[in-house]
Amino acid sequence: MPHKIAVILLTVLLLTGFSQPEPDEEITIILELKDTTSAAFKSQMESRLPRLEVVAEYETIFNGVAIRGTPHELEKVSRLSEVVNQYPVKTYTTQGKLSTPIPSLTTDIVRPNTPFTGEGVKVGVIDTGIDYTHPDLKENFRGGFDLIDFDDDPMETTEMGATIHGSHVAGVIGADGDMKGVAPGADLYAYRALGPGGMGSSVQVIAAIEEAVEDGMDVINLSLGNDVNGPDWPTTKAVDQAIKLGTTVVVAAGNSGPNTWTIGSPATSPNAITVGASSLPTKQSVLTVPGEDRQIKVQLLQGSNPWDLSRKFPVQHISGNNFNQITGKIVLIDRGGTDFAEKAELAYQKGAEAVIIVNNSEDQLKGSIEGKQLPIPVAAVTKGEGKWLKEKAIKQDQWVETIQREIAHTIAPFSSRGPVTTSWSVKPDILAPGVNVISTVPGGYQVLQGTSMAAPHIAGVAAILKEAHPEWSPEDIKTSLMSTANLLQKSKSSSFPPTEQGAGYVDTAAALEPELWIKPGALNFGKVEGSFFREEVDISIRNQGDETQTIRFKQPKKQAGLAWSVPPSFHVSPGEEVVIPLEVQITNGFVKEGIHEGYIEVESDTQEYHIPYLFMMDTADYEKITGLEFSKDWDSNGDLVYRFNLTETVDKLTVDLYRSGTMLHHGKLLELDDPEEGLNEGKVDLKITDDFVGSYIAVVTVEIDGEKFSYPFPVRF
Structure with a gap:
């Protein structure tokens, strides 16, 4: 790996x-x-x-x-x-305004034809702040707190390191002006835990959660996260505690897809509503070269204008800083040197019609030009796609044409996938729109994409559900959302797996008036060890409707080494809850290694339901350590405190330091025997002198049954 x-x-x-x-x-x-x-x-x-x-x-x-x-x-x-x-709190200063017209809104698709608007429901946005002077936000803004400047003014950063993220999220939830959010009647509160550039510490986020809970928020939205795939990280525990105290918490799954094991804290919380991003049916821009069959998919950078070029254009490759004679051309620029926004702005100033950043690998480039309001589109291609464009378009002097291809409703490629390590559980829980989402930003509106945009759709829906059913608990709201979600289909015969879509795409109207509630929302059997595994789980079926329903469990498809025992059909009266057992038996030698997932199908008299399930055989395809952090130990006034998450108990762990750039070995920083899975914390007896200060790569090596796995982390002392 x-x-x-x-x-x-x-x-x-x-x-x-x-x-x-x-x-x-x-x-x-x-x-x-x-x-x-x-x-x-x-x-x-x-x-x-x-x-x-x-x-x-x-x-x-x-x-x-x-x-x-x-x-x-x-x-x-x-x-x-x-x-x-x-942890320090520092004030910074600001930079520019943004303004774009309003295209069609994804909030209209999620918001049903209902009189409920989230009126009277308090929604806390833990983010970069809110531009509460925006005409679409000022009517619903009710206050909050700033954990960066530490005052009662949670305004977005407007100067150095200017931000727009929190205002965008808030607009999706509850804008009430020219643009309407999912819940335009909700009361919006801002808790600024991420400062200039959208950065903040774990403890600031945790403190913001506390402020929101103390202020009586009904719903909290967290469109933020890290790469720690495990349930024990402090932010995950804080989310669990907030839910325990009665607050519905909605968390973005993350933007590290399409690989598995990419869900990060606090989206790993078992009780939070973790939201992945879907891409609604749309047209996809692709690039073609005359005489060639290949089509290059246009992957827009976050913050870019749509790629809507209506005619053919010549292509020119920029080497270094030579931006001459590019007027009227599509410009290919290799990744490296200055950031994407600066490259794109310079190309625009020199007359380019569009910019394509060529990645230095075959991975999809996940970049952003947020903060630069450019009138030209900026996209990215892989190294191989860039090479093909150079050979077929530039060397052969061919003009590139943009065509529009119909794309079905699908999962956004950037949306993080599960499962969660240690607990080996299904995440995300549900999907919502997260691609090309228009919403409020300081000074206007902008299209952004990410699970950060998907989560506030669900936070808005949660506000509507809370208004309609004020007696519902956070668990009830999550159950109603997951029980009524619709599976997205990969093809006519198969759906996307649970680790990509959870229970499926949100159906707000059905969640408002559910026929059945099914708990748990997902069946997590964990890691299968030993030659034979057998587990029975109880499934709760509650009739939320007005008519008696006959419930039938479909027998899952037979597989070698895997046997399911499902209950016979039964009846559930209105208001009645029936708890029935379901059993799985696994014979290890006949089942291949890795993740096994799918859906248990349940039928009522009028509808079909799908319960995600997951179990995992021994596998090495996930990272054994995530979230390595070092900070000064203020108690001893010199030593270092470390923190990291282990996805399983290991025999030995060592941390070696290498100087960034030269990669010269600087010594062994830490050595631990038998550290256990989950959150690990401790001290390193190390005095930081002036000679030691600088950037390093901390290489963590873990040993399990004689096999070694190494992971690099950038650190600075």
Whole structure:
């Protein structure tokens, strides 16, 4: 399996590169505490360090406080034994406005013909803030909190590192103006946990969840995540706690598809509603060259205008910074050097009609030009596709034509796939539109794509369900959504698997008035070990309708080594709940290794239902470690604290440091025997000197039954 360099989106101070504040500048930091309550710590602070102000206390989701003061005074906190870690909050400044016309809305497709609008339902958007001055958002904006600047003004970053993400998400949920969100009557609250450039720490996100729960949010939307595929990461646990306290939490699955095992925290939460992205029926732009049968699919970068070129254009390859004589041409630019937005802007300024970034591998390039409102489209192709265009279009002096190909309703290729490691469970739970989604941004509207756009569709639907059924719990809302979802078909005879679509595509009207509720939403049998496996699970069928229903379980298709025992048909009266057993038997020697998944089909008198199931035989196709982080240990004022997630118990783990660039070995940083699966935390006895400061690659090697697996992580000290 090819190993990748993990990128943590919810990063810690070590990887964010915050600048040093002025000596007399008052800043706010969040302290994570141990062995004491926030109230007790506040009392201690007031007596020992009276110049510091405790501006917030956290005890619902995690144990901590936020403190304001000068850097000199805050440094004294590092000597207090009660402090586990501290995270900075820094103010940045802004950059430009955006404006585009409004095309058709995906929210119209998800919102049913119903009088319910989410009125009176409180929805918290934990994101980059909201432009609450936007004419489509200002009527429904009710407040919130800023965990970056630490005040009551959760406005999007508008200067250096300007952001648009939170406003876009909020618009999908509850815009109420020229654009209508899924739930235009909902009350919108913003919790700014991601700052300039859309970055923030795990503890800021957790603190934002606490603020939202304390403010009584009915629904929370988290269109954010990292690459830690496991159920034990702190943000996942925070989400589970919020749901336990009565808040419905909707989380984006992530944009690391189409590979399996790419769901990251907090989308790994078993109780959250994890949302994958679908692409609605549409036309796909493809590039053709006269005389050639091949067609190159246009993959737009996030933030790009649509590729709607109506005539043929010549193509020119740009080498280095030579952007001369490109007026009226499609420009091919190799990846590398400056970022995509700068390349595209320079090409536009020199007269290009469109830009194609050529990746340096055969992987699909997942790039963005957000923040650059360019009137020309910007797309990406693989290395091989770029080579073909250079040979067939440029060398043969052929003009490239754009044609439109009909594309069926399908799963977006970028949408992260399950399953979840350690728990070996199905994710995502459900799908919603996530491709070419128009919504509000500061100064106007913009089309974006990602599971970040799919999740707020479901958050809006959850608000509608909560208004219609205020007595429904978070579990009830999730059950209704999953029980009534519609499977997307890969072909006429087969559907996409559960690890790609969960229960299927959202059906809001059916979720509002469900016939049946089926629990659990997915059957997770876990990892099969031993020569023979047998497990019985209870399935709950509740009749939510007005008529008695006859329920029939279809016998799954026979497979060697796999036997299902399904219940006989039975009746369920209105309001009645029937719990029936279903059993699976697996003979290991006859079943191939890897993931086994599918759907158990259930019929009522009027409808057909599908329950996802998954079990896994021994396999090595998932990463054994994710989410490696290092940060300064403020308790010892010098050592490092580490944190990582193991997908299974290993015999040995070592971390070696190599200098970035030269890749010279800098020494062994950590060695552990028999670390267990899940979240691992500890300290490294290492003093960081000036000579040590810099960028490194931390190569983690794990050993399991004599076999070694290595994974590189970029770190900076």
